[in-house]
Structures are given as structure tokens and as C-alpha cells.
Amino acid sequence: MNYDDEKRPPLIGRRELLAKAGVGAFGLLSGGLGAILPAAAKQRQAKGPVLSLDIACERDTWPIFPGAETFVERVEMSVREGDASKLRAIPGSFAGPTIWVNKGDTVRARMVNNLYQPTILHWHGLVTDEHNDGLPNDAVARGESYDYDFTVGNRAGTYWYHPHPDHYTGPQSYYGMSGIFVVCDRHEQSLSLPRGEYDLPLMIADKLVDANNQLQYGSNPFVGTIGDQVFINGRPDFTISAATRVYRLRLVNGSNARLYKLVWSNDLPLTVIGTDGGLLERPVQKPYVMLGPGQRIELWADFSDLPLGESFKLRSLAFEGTAVGFEGSGIQNGTPIDVFSVRIDRQEPETLTLPTTLAQIQRYDKASAVNASHPRNFPITFDGGFYFNHLTYEPGVVSKHEVVENNTLECWEFSNRTGNIGIVHPIHIHGQSFQIYDRQILPEYRDAWEGVREGYVDEGWLDTFMLMPGESAQLLLRFGPFKGLSLYHCHNLDHEDMGMM
Ligand code: C2O
Ligand code: CU
Ligand code: CU
Numbered sequence: 001m002n003y004d005d006e007k008r009p010p011l012i013g014r015r016e017l018l019a020k021a022g023v024g025a026f027g028l029l030s031g032g033l034g035a036i037l038p039a040a041a042k043q044r045q046a047k048g049p050v051l052s053l054d055i056a057c058e059r060d061t062w063p064i065f066p067g068a069e070t071f072v073e074r075v076e077m078s079v080r081e082g083d084a085s086k087l088r089a090i091p092g093s094f095a096g097p098t099i100w101v102n103k104g105d106t107v108r109a110r111m112v113n114n115l116y117q118p119t120i121l122h123w124h125g126l127v128t129d130e131h132n133d134g135l136p137n138d139a140v141a142r143g144e145s146y147d148y149d150f151t152v153g154n155r156a157g158t159y160w161y162h163p164h165p166d167h168y169t170g171p172q173s174y175y176g177m178s179g180i181f182v183v184c185d186r187h188e189q190s191l192s193l194p195r196g197e198y199d200l201p202l203m204i205a206d207k208l209v210d211a212n213n214q215l216q217y218g219s220n221p222f223v224g225t226i227g228d229q230v231f232i233n234g235r236p237d238f239t240i241s242a243a244t245r246v247y248r249l250r251l252v253n254g255s256n257a258r259l260y261k262l263v264w265s266n267d268l269p270l271t272v273i274g275t276d277g278g279l280l281e282r283p284v285q286k287p288y289v290m291l292g293p294g295q296r297i298e299l300w301a302d303f304s305d306l307p308l309g310e311s312f313k314l315r316s317l318a319f320e321g322t323a324v325g326f327e328g329s330g331i332q333n334g335t336p337i338d339v340f341s342v343r344i345d346r347q348e349p350e351t352l353t354l355p356t357t358l359a360q361i362q363r364y365d366k367a368s369a370v371n372a373s374h375p376r377n378f379p380i381t382f383d384g385g386f387y388f389n390h391l392t393y394e395p396g397v398v399s400k401h402e403v404v405e406n407n408t409l410e411c412w413e414f415s416n417r418t419g420n421i422g423i424v425h426p427i428h429i430h431g432q433s434f435q436i437y438d439r440q441i442l443p444e445y446r447d448a449w450e451g452v453r454e455g456y457v458d459e460g461w462l463d464t465f466m467l468m469p470g471e472s473a474q475l476l477l478r479f480g481p482f483k484g485l486s487l488y489h490c491h492n493l494d495h496e497d498m499g500m501m
Contacts, residue, residue: 049082171218230339260289426490
């Protein structure tokens with residue numbers, strides 16, 4: 001079937017919802033506005049291997065369920081130059097391919113937009129200069145292209161890519177335009193971690209599917225689009241057919257709005273080895289793990305003692321996530337849902353044992369933050385929409401409060417203060433990984449918080465963190481090395497599209 005653009009569910013544009021003085025992006029300056037980098041990047045001499053990609057953003061239909069094909073938007077990639085094994089398509093799926101690179105590799109790409117709306121791809125978690133980040137102001141119209149050229153300097157870890165145009169990030173992500181970007185390095189290769197077919201990147205995204213097999217977007221502009229079934233890497237009812245081995249599961253929450261409270265249904269220990277920015281110092285056991293949109297978690301999943309034929313699930317438990325004030329409107333966060341199934345279908349010997357140390361993480365010292373005694377405050381407020389500091393996104397506009405100096409360590413405090421509208425927000429900051437220094441909760445929100453807080457993995461490097469209603473968090477961030485515009489926003493993509501950016 002052909003998707004008719006006019007039939008797309010109406011998008012709620014924040015400019016229709018509000019009229020506010022606008023700010024949202026933040027700038028990294030040293031020496032005033034004139035120091036912002038020029039946007040255009042010339043092709044540089046690469047030191048390491050180059051992976052050159054051709055990327056096409058396409059509207060398409062896909063056979064997902066029996067019967068009518070499903071309208072999707074997807075990212076098609078092919079290797080123009082470099083090691084073709086670094087790009088791995090997901091067989092039979094509309095989801096974007098997985099990119100596997102080594103730290104030090106240079107990625108070049110030409111992205112062509114064949115969608116009807118503007119788009120731009122963002123490399124979530126990667127540290128790049130402004131031109132290569134994929135910011136909303138760089139979105140290109142149908143038929144136009146955008147060139148990327150950057151060297152991967154991140155720690156080994158699980159990153160991802162998704163569209164990032166102003167207003168259309170939610171629907172384009174929902175219809176399928178995201179994928180996983182794995183970075184490997186030497187240190188990680190020296191560890192006894194599962195590799196190859198035992199190292200699985202898994203993109204989690206919940207969907208609502210109508211009777212005609214179409215993905216339903218925009219169920220609730222305030223709560224965000226929340227589905228009643230999970231797709232893994234673009235496939236519904238996903239089952240890992242596993243051996244009696246240890247697996248490294250790289251979970252990416254690519255959902256628009258849903259947060260997960262993850263446990264194994266068979267009480268297998270939940271062993272976390274990594275977060276957004278790569279490996280933890282040492283593995284941690286959790287009773288459950290919270291995973292908000294944009295966040296990643298890596299699990300050491302030891303199936304080696306399980307009997308042949310055992311079937312079980314990774315599932316998300318209920319938690320108090322209902323948006324106070326929007327109770328009647330569609331499926332809420334905190335409703336339980338099954339994420340994927342595992343079936344042990346073959347016996348294989350396993351020799352790996354869980355490493356006791358994984359990596360080194362140097363904890364930032366709050367006392368050496370330039371604003372240690374006066375953290376920069378980012379209160380989240382509600383006034384017909386969600387805002388930081390009562391301000392909404394305007395392309396390229398930076399408030400004084402959002403100008404930071406390059407190469408400094410700062411303390412930022414985000415606090416979820418939306419009065420009697422209680423809703424959880426996953427907050428993402430572009431440009432560097434950071435550390436959580438501290439979290440606090442207002443007394444009247446403590447009960448709901450107690451149901452999630454043991455699932456925070458604040459030991460690791462993060463680029464996204466969740467904030468429950470009434471919660472505040474202090475982060476320590478070191479800005480740099482690139483100067484120029486950057487971004488922070490809510491990674492509830494429907495909030496982001498409404499201007500919470
Ligand atoms: Cu995952 Cu600004 O994005
Ligand atoms: Cu990002
Ligand atoms: Cu939000």
C-alpha cells in the first residue's frame with residue numbers, strides 16, 4: 001500500500017501550542033560569539049581507517065505482519081569506501097543497519113533526504129564538532145544532502161543514530177529511522193567479553209499497531225507516544241535463540257517516550273557492565289535496571305547454566321509512571337510490557353568468566369568544578385508545554401545562561417518541577433559524557449521514586465539520565481574539545497518536538 005502524506009496523524013507543533021521567548025541550544029565559547037566555529041567542514045586528511053557511507057533516508061512500506069505492508073521511514077546505508085564488514089544490515093528488518101567501528105576510525109557520509117519533511121541524522125553520544133553532530137538547524141529538505149566527516153574519539157561503547165530535525169524527530173524515529181553505532185577499542189578487546197554472535201546490539205522501541213498493520217504515532221503529545229508491544233531491531237515478538245553461553249547484550253532504548261524497568265523473568269541475575277559511555281569500572285548487580293529513551297545499558301547475560309529448552313523473557317515491570325494530569329490519555333509510562341524472549345536451543349561449552357574489573361573511570365571532583373558553589377540550574381517547568389528555565393527551543397538561539405567555556409568542568413543541576421503535572425523526563429546533553437554527582441527527591445514524590453531509584457546505573461559515563469517527578473540531579477560535565485553550538489533536550493521525542501530542547 002502507499003502511504004499518503006496527508007493521512008499522517010496531525011503533528012502538534014509547539015509553535016501552535018505556545019508563544020514564548022525562545023532559547024534552547026547552548027554554546028561553547030572561549031572569547032565571545034565570534035569564536036563559534038564556522039559550520040562548513042572541509043574533507044580532512046584521516047589518520048586512521050576511513051569508513052565512507054552513502055546514506056539515504058527513505059519512505060517505504062515493509063512486510064512486518066501478515067496482510068497489509070506497514071508504512072515506515074528508514075535509513076538505508078551502503079559502504080562506498082572502507083571495510084564493508086563495519087556495516088551490518090539487520091536481515092529482514094526496516095531498522096537501520098548497525099555500524100561497528102574502532103576508536104580512531106574516520107567516518108565520512110553523504111546523507112540524502114528522500115522524505116517529505118526535512119531531516120538530519122544525529123550520532124547520539126558521539127563527540128563531534130558542531131557540523132558533524134547532526135543538529136536541527138542543519139536539517140536538509142527533500143532531495144538535498146548533507147556531508148559528514150568526523151573521527152571517532154569516544155570510549156568503546158554502544159552509541160546510536162537517529163533523526164534530529166526540529167518538529168519531526170518523534171515521527172521519523174517512530175517510523176524507523178534509527179540504528180546502533182558500536183565503538184570498539186583495544187582495551188576492550190583485551191577483556192574476556194563475549195564477541196561475534198554472542199555480542200548483540202538490541203534496539204528497543206515500543207509501537208502501537210492498528211488493525212491495518214500501521215504504526216500509530218502521536219497518541220498523546222504530553223505523555224508521548226507509548227505503544228503496547230516492543231519491536232527489537234525493527235522486529236515484533238522478538239526471540240533470541242541462544243546457546244548455553246554468556247552474551248553481551250547492548251540495549252538501546254530507542255522508544256519515543258517509554259521507560260523500562262528491566263528484569264529477567266526467570267530471576268537470572270541482572271549484571272550490568274556498561275552504560276551510555278561504555279564499560280563500568282566493575283560489573284554491578286541490580287534488582288532491576290531503569291532505561292529511559294536515549295539511554296543504553298550493557299548486560300552480561302550468563303545463560304551457561306540454563307537447561308536446553310528453557311524459555312524466558314526480559315520484561316519491564318510496572319512502576320508509578322502515570323503522568324499526573326493526563327491519566328485518561330492513552331497508555332501510560334510504567335505499564336508492564338514484555339521486551340523480548342530468549343529460548344535456549346543449543347548446548348555449547350562456555351569458558352568466559354565475568355571480569356572483576358572492566359575499565360577505569362576517573363571520578364570528577366565537584367570541588368574542582370568552576371561553579372562548584374553555584375551549580376547552573378535547569379528547572380523543568382510546565383506552562384502549557386514543558387520547558388527548561390521557562391524557555392522553549394529556537395534554532396541557533398542561546399541564552400546567556402547557556403554559554404559555557406571550553407575545557408572547563410561545571411556542575412549542572414536539573415530539577416523536575418512541573419507543579420501538579422507529574423511526568424518523568426529523560427534528559428540528554430550532546431557533546432560529552434558526564435557523571436551524576438547526586439540525586440535528591442522532594443518528600444511528596446518519594447514513594448514513586450523508591451520504585452525506580454535502585455535501577456539507576458549512575459556509576460558509569462552517561463549522556464542521558466532520567467528524572468522522576470520531584471527529582472533533581474547534579475551532574476559534573478567537562479566541556480570540549482570542540483567549540484560551537486551544542487544541545488540539551490528532553491529525549492522524550494514528543495517533548496523534544498514540542499520545544500523541550
Ligand atoms: Cu539522541 Cu539530541 O539526541
Ligand atoms: Cu544526542
Ligand atoms: Cu520531557
